[in-house]
Every structure is written in C-alpha cells, then in structure tokens.
Amino acid sequence: MEPDWQDRAFHHHIATLIDALDGPDFWTRTTRVIERFATFDNWVALVFIRGRAPLVCAESPMPDGTVDLLFRAYLEGMYQLDPFYINACERPRAGLVTLAEVAPDNFRMTDYYQRYFKSNIIGDEVQFNVPFDAQRTLIFSLGAKHHYTERDIAQFALFAPWVIALMRQRLAYESLIASDGVADVPQSEAVEPSALAALREADSAGRFEAVTQQNGRTPLTAREIEVVRQSLSGFSTRAIAERLEISFETVRAHKKHIYAKLGVSSQSELFALFYEPRAREGV
Structure with missing residues (x-):
C-alpha cells in the first residue's frame, strides 16, 4: 500500500x-x-x-x-x-x-x-x-x-x-x-550550583528530621513519618492502612500523635510545616 x-x-x-x-x-x-x-x-x-x-x-x-x-x-x-x-x-x-x-x-x-x-x-x-x-x-x-x-x-x-x-x-x-x-x-x-548540594541532601528523612528537631519537638517515629508522607501525598486513612498493612484505627492513632507532637491541627498546617520555607523557618 x-x-x-x-x-x-x-x-x-x-x-x-x-x-x-x-x-x-x-x-x-x-x-x-x-x-x-x-x-x-x-x-x-x-x-x-x-x-x-x-x-x-x-x-x-x-x-x-x-x-x-x-x-x-x-x-x-x-x-x-x-x-x-x-x-x-x-x-x-x-x-x-x-x-x-x-x-x-x-x-x-x-x-x-x-x-x-x-x-x-x-x-x-x-x-x-x-x-x-x-x-x-x-x-x-x-x-x-x-x-x-x-x-x-x-x-x-x-x-x-x-x-x-x-x-x-x-x-x-x-x-x-x-x-x-x-x-x-x-x-x-x-x-544553580549553590542549590545543587542542598537538593541532593533534601531527602524526605532529612527534611522530616530537621523540622521535628526545631523548638524541641518530640521526634516522629519512622512509622509516623511514613504516615505523614503518605497522607500529604493523597492516600486516605484506609489506603494508608492497606499500604502499611496495619489497621484503620492504628493509622488514625498515628495521625493523632503526629498532630500532637508537631502542634498542628490540620492537613494544611502539616503541609506548610514541611513544604513551605517560611513556615519551616518561623517555627
């Protein structure tokens, strides 16, 4: 053809x-x-x-x-x-x-x-x-x-x-x-070259550890960090439970402890704490 x-x-x-x-x-x-x-x-x-x-x-x-x-x-x-x-x-x-x-x-x-x-x-x-x-x-x-x-x-x-x-x-x-x-x-x-090294060090573990160390906050556990990351990514409580192979109520308990440790009351405050520079610098 x-x-x-x-x-x-x-x-x-x-x-x-x-x-x-x-x-x-x-x-x-x-x-x-x-x-x-x-x-x-x-x-x-x-x-x-x-x-x-x-x-x-x-x-x-x-x-x-x-x-x-x-x-x-x-x-x-x-x-x-x-x-x-x-x-x-x-x-x-x-x-x-x-x-x-x-x-x-x-x-x-x-x-x-x-x-x-x-x-x-x-x-x-x-x-x-x-x-x-x-x-x-x-x-x-x-x-x-x-x-x-x-x-x-x-x-x-x-x-x-x-x-x-x-x-x-x-x-x-x-x-x-x-x-x-x-x-x-x-x-x-x-x-820019000055930012490249910082980007290479800006892994998730380092970011969460740096924030939780500010103002004497109680550090998050590894499991709590994973719950924060997945929650901010858009996974529902039920989806997080399935992904981590834990119960729905356990995820809810983790979220309650996270909010108390970090002194936040909403998902938006949690996002701002970890991903908005001004919020991180001001806490």
Whole structure:
C-alpha cells in the first residue's frame, strides 16, 4: 500500500530524532514531533532518584523567559509528594504512565495538588519512564492544561515504543553517573550550583528530621513519618492502612500523635510545616 505524505513526514521526523540523539536539542525536537499529533502545554525530562531530589535533563522554557519558581519548589522538596515519583520509586517499570494510574484516592484534595499541581500542570500529565538501575528512572513528562482524552492517551501509547527506545539510547549521552553514584546534570539546565548540594541532601528523612528537631519537638517515629508522607501525598486513612498493612484505627492513632507532637491541627498546617520555607523557618 502506498504510504501517504503524512506517513512519510512522520518517518522523516523520527529520522531527525535519531540524528539528534547525541545533541543538546534532543528533548526539544522530541516534543516537536509529539505535539504534531497530541496537544500538551509543558514538558520536562528528569531523572527520578529514590530518596533524593530529581535531576533535570531539560525542561520547557517559561513563555516570558523567567525562572519557574513553582518548579524550583518541586525540586526542593515537593517531588516527595508527586504520585509519579512515588510510583517510579516503588514500582519502576518502562512504558507510558498516566496520572489516573498512579494518583492516590485523595490526590485532588491535597495541598500538593491545590498549591503546585493545579497551578503548574493544571489539568493532566503523562510520563514515559525508563528505569536504568535499581534506584533511578529517566522520565519524560508531558503536562496539559486540559484533561487528556481517551484518544490522547491512545496516541501517547502508540508513540510509547519509539519514545522509550529513543530514551534508552539517549541515556548514553546524558551526564547521569557521578563518582558517588548520584546522577549528575549540566549546570545550565539544572539548578544553580549553590542549590545543587542542598537538593541532593533534601531527602524526605532529612527534611522530616530537621523540622521535628526545631523548638524541641518530640521526634516522629519512622512509622509516623511514613504516615505523614503518605497522607500529604493523597492516600486516605484506609489506603494508608492497606499500604502499611496495619489497621484503620492504628493509622488514625498515628495521625493523632503526629498532630500532637508537631502542634498542628490540620492537613494544611502539616503541609506548610514541611513544604513551605517560611513556615519551616518561623517555627
């Protein structure tokens, strides 16, 4: 069967991506090919690292050329509440991942959703994931102001095999391996050098320990920290009980003890304590 001109153009675009694999504009070119067939509003290529801040390979520029402060806040700590990050760390797999697949049952009720996701991503998100060792996953995220339709998801799924294949090949050209085993990133496309070391130390355990040590607070136990993290991520009390294999009432008791230890009375205060700099500095 004679291919039509659109098919020929598509194959040409894939060829240009293969040529761009070792170049600085690979990610930008990839988005340009995909956006010919599906509509999205922002994109980012990251390395998810279990227990550490994600590292930036490339990201879509702001329309006015300014720094995306919300995205910086994400890198500084809110990534810990990202359902895509949580899923990639807990169940790493290669392929297309949708928000509907990974979002906790109370995700849209969380402060993370209301204060970051709704403002920055706005509507929906999909990711192409490529785990490349036990700790790290290369991800390519496409965010939209609208909710993706079934047709959109089907289109992304259709593209997934070649996108994933190209991402695997791209790994050889990303500066991902440092001497300490932590991914490294070109400084021009990541955060400022002065912030990079801080981001690498901003794992969840360190963040929670630092906050609970302020003003002589009683430290949270490891189980209480896990309950806080899952609660702020959007897992309901029942879902947390199932995930931790404990009873519903035990989770409720943990939450009561957490609020008493930290001197907070709401989920929003809990979020502010751990993820809003002014709140952390002022306590």
